[in-house]
Amino acid sequence: MQRDYQNIQVPGRSLYTKTRQLLDLVHAKGVDTCVLFYAALKQVLPEGQGAGFSFPGIGSNGEEKEDHPSTSTRTLLAQRPSLVSELQGCVEDALHALVITGHFTSADCNDVRLPVYTPSQQARRLLDHVRAKGESAAKVVLRYVQQKQGSGSSLNQENWTPPKVVLKYQKKLSSSVSAQSCFLSTYGGTSHMALDDIYTEGQLELAHYCGDVHGPLGLEDVVGAVGTVNKEADTVLVSGDAGGGKSTLLQRLHLLWARGTLLREFLLLFPFSCRRLNSERQDLSVKELLFDHCCWPDREQEEIFQFILDHPHLILFTFDGLDELKHGFSDEHRLCCPTQRAPVQILLFNLIQGSLMKGVRKVVTSRPEAVGPVLKKHLRKEVLLQGFTPSGIECFVRKHHSDPAVASKVLASLRTKNALLGLCHSPVLCWIVSHCHKELLGCGEGSPRTITDVYLMILQHFFQHRSSPKSTTGTSWLQEHLDTVLHLGQLAFEGIGTSCFIFSPADLETCGVTEKDICMGFLVQSKDMSPTRSKCFEFLHLMMQCFFAALYIVSSNNADRSIISNLFEPQNMRATGLGSSSCFGACSSSAGKQGQALNGEAASEERPNLKITATFVSGLLSQRHRSLWLHCCPSAVTEKRVRQVVRCLSKGMHKHFKSIPPPVDGEKKSMHAMPGFVWLIKCIYEMQDSRVAKDAVSKLEVDHLKLTYCNIGPVECTALAYVLQHLRNPVGLQLDNNSVGDVGVEQLLPCMHNCHSLYLRNNSITDEGIRKLLATGIHCDSFRKIALFNNKLTDACTQHFSHLLKSRQDFLSIRLGNNNITEEGAKQLAEGLKSNRSLKYLGLWGNKIGDAGAVALASALQSSTSLVWLSLVGNGVGNAGAGALANVIRNSTSLEELWLTENCITRSGVECLVQALKENTRMKSVWVINNDLTLEEVEDLRQRESRLTF
Numbered sequence: 023m024q025r026d027y028q029n030i031q032v033p034g035r036s037l038y039t040k041t042r043q044l045l046d047l048v049h050a051k052g053v054d055t056c057v058l059f060y061a062a063l064k065q066v067l068p069e070g071q072g073a074g075f076s077f078p079g080i081g082s083n084g085e086e087k088e089d090h091p092s093t094s095t096r097t098l099l100a101q102r103p104s105l106v107s108e109l110q111g112c113v114e115d116a117l118h119a120l121v122i123t124g125h126f127t128s129a130d131c132n133d134v135r136l137p138v139y140t141p142s143q144q145a146r147r148l149l150d151h152v153r154a155k156g157e158s159a160a161k162v163v164l165r166y167v168q169q170k171q172g173s174g175s176s177l178n179q180e181n182w183t184p185p186k187v188v189l190k191y192q193k194k195l196s197s198s199v200s201a202q203s204c205f206l207s208t209y210g211g212t213s214h215m216a217l218d219d220i221y222t223e224g225q226l227e228l229a230h231y232c233g234d235v236h237g238p239l240g241l242e243d244v245v246g247a248v249g250t251v252n253k254e255a256d257t258v259l260v261s262g263d264a265g266g267g268k269s270t271l272l273q274r275l276h277l278l279w280a281r282g283t284l285l286r287e288f289l290l291l292f293p294f295s296c297r298r299l300n301s302e303r304q305d306l307s308v309k310e311l312l313f314d315h316c317c318w319p320d321r322e323q324e325e326i327f328q329f330i331l332d333h334p335h336l337i338l339f340t341f342d343g344l345d346e347l348k349h350g351f352s353d354e355h356r357l358c359c360p361t362q363r364a365p366v367q368i369l370l371f372n373l374i375q376g377s378l379m380k381g382v383r384k385v386v387t388s389r390p391e392a393v394g395p396v397l398k399k400h401l402r403k404e405v406l407l408q409g410f411t412p413s414g415i416e417c418f419v420r421k422h423h424s425d426p427a428v429a430s431k432v433l434a435s436l437r438t439k440n441a442l443l444g445l446c447h448s449p450v451l452c453w454i455v456s457h458c459h460k461e462l463l464g465c466g467e468g469s470p471r472t473i474t475d476v477y478l479m480i481l482q483h484f485f486q487h488r489s490s491p492k493s494t495t496g497t498s499w500l501q502e503h504l505d506t507v508l509h510l511g512q513l514a515f516e517g518i519g520t521s522c523f524i525f526s527p528a529d530l531e532t533c534g535v536t537e538k539d540i541c542m543g544f545l546v547q548s549k550d551m552s553p554t555r556s557k558c559f560e561f562l563h564l565m566m567q568c569f570f571a572a573l574y575i576v577s578s579n580n581a582d583r584s585i586i587s588n589l590f591e592p593q594n595m596r597a598t599g600l601g602s603s604s605c606f607g608a609c610s611s612s613a614g615k616q617g618q619a620l621n622g623e624a625a626s627e628e629r630p631n632l633k634i635t636a637t638f639v640s641g642l643l644s645q646r647h648r649s650l651w652l653h654c655c656p657s658a659v660t661e662k663r664v665r666q667v668v669r670c671l672s673k674g675m676h677k678h679f680k681s682i683p684p685p686v687d688g689e690k691k692s693m694h695a696m697p698g699f700v701w702l703i704k705c706i707y708e709m710q711d712s713r714v715a716k717d718a719v720s721k722l723e724v725d726h727l728k729l730t731y732c733n734i735g736p737v738e739c740t741a742l743a744y745v746l747q748h749l750r751n752p753v754g755l756q757l758d759n760n761s762v763g764d765v766g767v768e769q770l771l772p773c774m775h776n777c778h779s780l781y782l783r784n785n786s787i788t789d790e791g792i793r794k795l796l797a798t799g800i801h802c803d804s805f806r807k808i809a810l811f812n813n814k815l816t817d818a819c820t821q822h823f824s825h826l827l828k829s830r831q832d833f834l835s836i837r838l839g840n841n842n843i844t845e846e847g848a849k850q851l852a853e854g855l856k857s858n859r860s861l862k863y864l865g866l867w868g869n870k871i872g873d874a875g876a877v878a879l880a881s882a883l884q885s886s887t888s889l890v891w892l893s894l895v896g897n898g899v900g901n902a903g904a905g906a907l908a909n910v911i912r913n914s915t916s917l918e919e920l921w922l923t924e925n926c927i928t929r930s931g932v933e934c935l936v937q938a939l940k941e942n943t944r945m946k947s948v949w950v951i952n953n954d955l956t957l958e959e960v961e962d963l964r965q966r967e968s969r970l971t972f
């Protein structure tokens with residue numbers, strides 16, 4: 023197709039990228055295309071060169087051999103992406119169909135079912151096996167999928183095709199979606215970058231714990247069945263931090279849909295940007311929303327709209343940036359009629375809730391701050407986008423630089439700059455760092471450490487690369503471009519105050535933005551699906567707008583004196599010059615609607631862009647950057663601003679500490695961070711002044727700092743460690759249910775000496791993170807407890823725990839539940855336990871140590887004098903394990919609780935435990951719920967030993 027040709031022949035793309043893409047495309051199109059490609063290759067290659075190629079199934083003369091895949095196997099290959107999404111919710115049933123027809127053995131099934139695979143990986147594995155089994159197995163799977171579709175999507179039914187007019191519309195829509203999504207806008211100016219060339223998988227996780235999902239999610243899982251918590255709801259939320267890649271992920275989904283490689287179950291996909299919807303001031307009906315904002319049908323509007331209403335399950339809407347909408351989500355105004363007009367936010371909220379267009383699937387992206395409980399109750403599921411993994415960072419940098427030598431240098435330099443590496447976990451910062459590689463490689467010791475440093479780097483980079491050098495010796499680069507900074511700064515500042523992110527030519531004029539300012543590259547032309555609107559601009563990225571707003575606050579002589587205190591004290595925000603400043607053009611009327619906005623969920627949340635702006639203000643006023651402002655403002659003004667910021671941060675922290683309730687009798691003093699705590703810590707980090715950090719925590723006297731569900735990733739870990747290292751006494755740091763990951767673990771190391779306990783449950787940490795953590799932790803005398811429930815640990819981490827147990831005779835607690843530890847790992851742990859005299863708590867719930875692992879542990883703990891609590895729940899332990907553990911009960915002088923629930927112990931195993939308990943009066947309970955016992959056996963054993971819990 024011409025479109026395929028154009029997708030590959032993008033000017034400026036390197037030859038090897040085009041080649042790779044061509045091969046991928048040919049592969050995706052299936053066997054027939056591969057055959058044609060092979061024949062074409064033979065024709066164009068010089069004689070003799072083609073001889074080395076051989077295509078399976080093709081003879082040397084290009085004729086098909088007999089073993090050419092026959093129809094069903096071919097369909098399996100050609101329709102693989104859609105088959106994967108069809109199968110992922112019903113792998114079990116498909117396996118059943120294959121077993122009863124004699125194509126699959128139970129070993130095949132077990133291989134597919136391995137719990138380390140996500141449902142889509144299982145589906146892929148199933149298809150691989152089926153392909154290897156041949157034509158008849160392929161037929162069974164296709165028949166099964168067809169039967170399943172019988173009740174589902176009519177799109178895939180054999181004899182059904184949508185009306186011609188709808189297909190025509192679909193063609194128009196998909197080519198416009200494809201055109202909108204094939205380039206990444208941050209690579210504007212001269213360096214267009216195709217999404218295909220730069221897209222790097224971010225980490226996707228389910229927001230809700232879902233027991234049967236292991237391993238990372240793929241793009242297909244965003245809309246797929248995995249992790250569904252409310253089947254009645256239509257809306258999937260993708261949430262993540264600013265610059266975390268939410269818009270880019272949606273862009274990727276759009277592009278893959280337009281190419282027919284993903285989301286094939288949806289005939290029509292309508293992409294919306296909440297940023298652009300903000301400027302819609304007229305009431306709209308759903309029809310107008312779809313056709314005016316996305317794609318205008320050249321004819322038969324009514325027929326097409328009726329088709330959409332009649333086939334909701336074939337339609338997908340995406341809404342990017344719900345947090346950018348001026349109105350906070352509310353479900354108060356109900357609207358059910360698709361032809362009734364309403365303000366655009368009412369329309370949007372009703373679509374999300376499903377009171378309008380029920381059955382149409384919607385994907386919404388938002389920063390987490392803008393998502394409150396009212397929205398959450400309408401969600402089908404929530405997926406968290408958590409930035410790049412360490413290998414993602416590497417992959418991105420390599421894709422960004424066409425010269426592999428430069429990429430390697432950038433990566434080597436990043437490895438030596440720990441704080442910067444932590445920042446690169448955020449895709450937008452990774453993009454800046456890659457973009458400014460020359461500055462990075464030349465920066466030596468003074469490498470960027472804070473987000474503000476990184477943004478200053480790109481500011482300087484753009485100024486130096488996009489303007490002709492002037493002979494103004496002695497002038498700082500900022501001074502040279504101060505006019506541009508102030509023009510763009512004012513535009514950004516006014517926009518942030520009124521949630522205005524798109525600027526008309528009139529807006530630019532009011533702030534004095536000139537053609538030269540635009541050429542610097544910080545503003546890009548707004549993408550708009552509708553050709554009728556006038557040319558508008560937006561900042562390269564919203565974070566960039568916040569940064570310019572902060573530059574304006576810090577460098578402008580006119581900035582209102584109260585701005586800083588208002589910015590840092592959220593309760594004042596609504597009354598500030600920020601909240602009430604009138605915006606321009608399209609946004610001015612809606613500025614007056616802030617009151618209305620406050621009825622929604624945004625009212626209860628402080629607006630995230632103001633917080634980011636405040637973070638930048640802290641960074642720009644740090645000692646390291648103060649010289650930049652010397653020529654813009656009198657230093658007395660700057661000093662005063664610095665004092666104001668420091669005062670606000672200190673006040674904010676102390677307010678938190680005052681809110682800590684006195685400890686309950688017998689419990690330690692504990693502080694649960696309130697919203698805003700992590701943000702204050704980040705502002706302190708941006709200031710890079712250890713006196714401010716010290717002062718902030720000098721009065722904090724708690725034993726336990728609880729920061730669960732606080733959206734803490736590597737960037738936040740860097741800031742936390744910077745501040746917490748100044749605590750006067752060690753604390754228990756509870757970071758459960760965040761997205762710390764291995765990069766974050768590394769960032770926490772500087773404050774390890776101030777942690778007596780570290781709780782990192784559910785944080786996507788792997789063995790590598792543990793290796794680094796324990797290498798430092800082993801030397802921190804206060805560090806005594808660690809909890810790592812539900813991470814990504816395998817046997818490879820247990821050698822490090824073993825070493826810890828051998829070296830530290832004061833370590834108290836190791837909890838490794840719900841990881842992937844097998845008997846090998848248990849044996850390693852046992853090695854460490856043999857020479858340890860201090861461990862009190864050992865938790866291995868939900869691993870796979872089996873009988874052999876239990877026997878190894880039991881023999882190491884045989885006569886433990888320290889262990890009080892041991893959990894081997896759900897580990898496949900049988901009678902051999904129970905027998906060995908009975909010996910621990912018999913001999914240990916310390917054990918009080920043994921948890922053996924959810925194992926496969928039978929009566930004889932429990933008998934061993936009963937006999938051992940007779941010799942131990944210290945033991946309090948042995949839990950054996952859900953083992954292999956009959957009701958009668960349970961009753962009998964209960965009578966004989968009351969400390970057994972069934």
Ligand SMILES: Nc1ncnc2c1ncn2[C@@H]1O[C@H](COP(=O)(O)OP(=O)(O)OP(=O)(O)O)[C@@H](O)[C@H]1O
Nearest residue numbers: 208220221222264265266267268269270449450453
């Ligand atoms: N998966 C990715 N692959 C390559 N680059 C990415 C990816 N995700 C993000 N980026 C880079 O980071 C920039 C910011 O990402 P994006 O705009 O998608 O973030 P966001 O989460 O939507 O941010 P915000 O909430 O502030 O709107 C992109 O313009 C791109 O340069």
